[in-house]
Amino acid sequence: MATLDVQVVAADHAVWSGEARSLTGRTVEGDIGILPGHSPFLALLAQGDLTIEPVEGPTVKAYVKGGFFSVDSDKITVVADEADVTD
Amino acid sequence: MGAQIRVYRQKIASTSSMKKIFKAMELIATSRVGKARSRAQAASPYAEAITRAVSAVASQDDVEHVLTEKANNPQRAAVLIMASDRGLAGAYSTNVLKRSESLLARLRQDDIEARPYLYGRKAQAFYDFRDREYDQVWTGQTDSPSVERAREIGKTLVDQFVEPVESGGVDEIYLVFTEFKSMVTQEPVVKRLLPLSVVESEETSGAGPMPLYDFEPSPEEVLDALLPRYIESRIFSAMLEASASELAARQKAMKSAADNADELIRKYTLLRNNARQAEITQELTELIAGADALASS
Numbered sequence: 001m002a003t004l005d006v007q008v009v010a011a012d013h014a015v016w017s018g019e020a021r022s023l024t025g026r027t028v029e030g031d032i033g034i035l036p037g038h039s040p041f042l043a044l045l046a047q048g049d050l051t052i053e054p055v056e057g058p059t060v061k062a063y064v065k066g067g068f069f070s071v072d073s074d075k076i077t078v079v080a081d082e083a084d085v086t087d
Numbered sequence: 088m089g090a091q092i093r094v095y096r097q098k099i100a101s102t103s104s105m106k107k108i109f110k111a112m113e114l115i116a117t118s119r120v121g122k123a124r125s126r127a128q129a130a131s132p133y134a135e136a137i138t139r140a141v142s143a144v145a146s147q148d149d150v151e152h153v154l155t156e157k158a159n160n161p162q163r164a165a166v167l168i169m170a171s172d173r174g175l176a177g178a179y180s181t182n183v184l185k186r187s188e189s190l191l192a193r194l195r196q197d198d199i200e201a202r203p204y205l206y207g208r209k210a211q212a213f214y215d216f217r218d219r220e221y222d223q224v225w226t227g228q229t230d231s232p233s234v235e236r237a238r239e240i241g242k243t244l245v246d247q248f249v250e251p252v253e254s255g256g257v258d259e260i261y262l263v264f265t266e267f268k269s270m271v272t273q274e275p276v277v278k279r280l281l282p283l284s285v286v287e288s289e290e291t292s293g294a295g296p297m298p299l300y301d302f303e304p305s306p307e308e309v310l311d312a313l314l315p316r317y318i319e320s321r322i323f324s325a326m327l328e329a330s331a332s333e334l335a336a337r338q339k340a341m342k343s344a345a346d347n348a349d350e351l352i353r354k355y356t357l358l359r360n361n362a363r364q365a366e367i368t369q370e371l372t373e374l375i376a377g378a379d380a381l382a383s384s
Binding site for chain 2: 007009010011012013014027028029032039040041042043044067068070072077079081
């Protein structure tokens with residue numbers, strides 16, 4: 001099964017990276033869920049929670065504030081002004 | 088004669104205590120330079136991601152944005168000069184200031200009015216001493232820069248850029264900072280921050296042509312939000328690189344200072360021993376001469 005290659009970075013450090021089955025985040029226009037095979041996409045993030053379902057291990061929750069995320073051939077990059085894993 | 092020995096002894100003592108300071112500063116710089124480099128590395132995923140995203144949006148040719156527009160006839164340029172807060176770093180600040188002087192000369196030649204923005208106390212001192220004007224100065228943390236400071240600088244510069252030239256805005260923004268090549272080589276460089284040259288960022292993104300993205304809410308709004316961040320991240324990575332360079336330069340300068348102190352101590356020790364020996368010889372000569380005079384009388 002295809003997986004997502006997720007990378008979450010804040011301005012001065014990398015927050016989380018790994019393989020994931022899905023990712024849910026909040027953009028300025030509302031919540032969005034990304035599954036493998038999504039079309040190329042670039043959206044601005046609103047302040048809120050980011051939920052990642054990794055291939056292995058428990059769900060990862062992170063609080064992000066400002067920034068954007070991009071999806072490109074199953075590679076997701078979340079670039080936040082501030083981000084912290086809240087688990 | 089005894090006076091001379093005392094002089095040498097004092098010199099040896101003061102050189103040794105200076106050597107201790109140099110040694111300590113070298114050790115501090117060594118430990119900090121590693122930290123500065125790992126901070127630069129930690130910030131690089133962000134810089135890469137944002138560069139890729141900016142070139143993705145900017146490569147959609149129907150998008151026009153004030154930050155990517157190039158003025159046909161630039162009249163005014165902001166120059167951000169990054170020097171250090173403290174000295175004792177060899178020629179670090181001098182080199183970067185020299186590089187900035189040559190950029191300013193070039194701008195003057197092209198009839199572009201340059202507006203210096205200074206970063207670091209040494210740059211401020213350089214301008215104050217020459218009674219030159221500058222727009223703004225940031226000091227106090229050149230050896231461990233913070234993201235907040237980068238945001239502040241980025242905002243100031245972008246505001247200047249967005250402002251129309253007629254009311255005092257600038258057409259171009261340049262960065263002068265020291266690039267960290269290795270522990271022994273640091274090179275002052277000039278980078279144009281704005282207007283963006285997207286060609287450069289497309290190269291760094293590597294893998295193939297950009298896919299057609301869907302944007303939310305719209306390409307313009309995404310670019311609006313992205314570009315200031317992109318500028319901030321460029322400034323922040325320049326600051327981090329400059330801090331690593333500063334510390335590496337300081338380490339090198341302190342190492343050679345400590346080596347020179349060693350050399351001086353050796354020289355003075357030799358001279359002191361000479362003087363002591365000369366004194367002993369003199370005393371002996373006087374004694375023998377005295378004894379001879381007594382015996383012969």
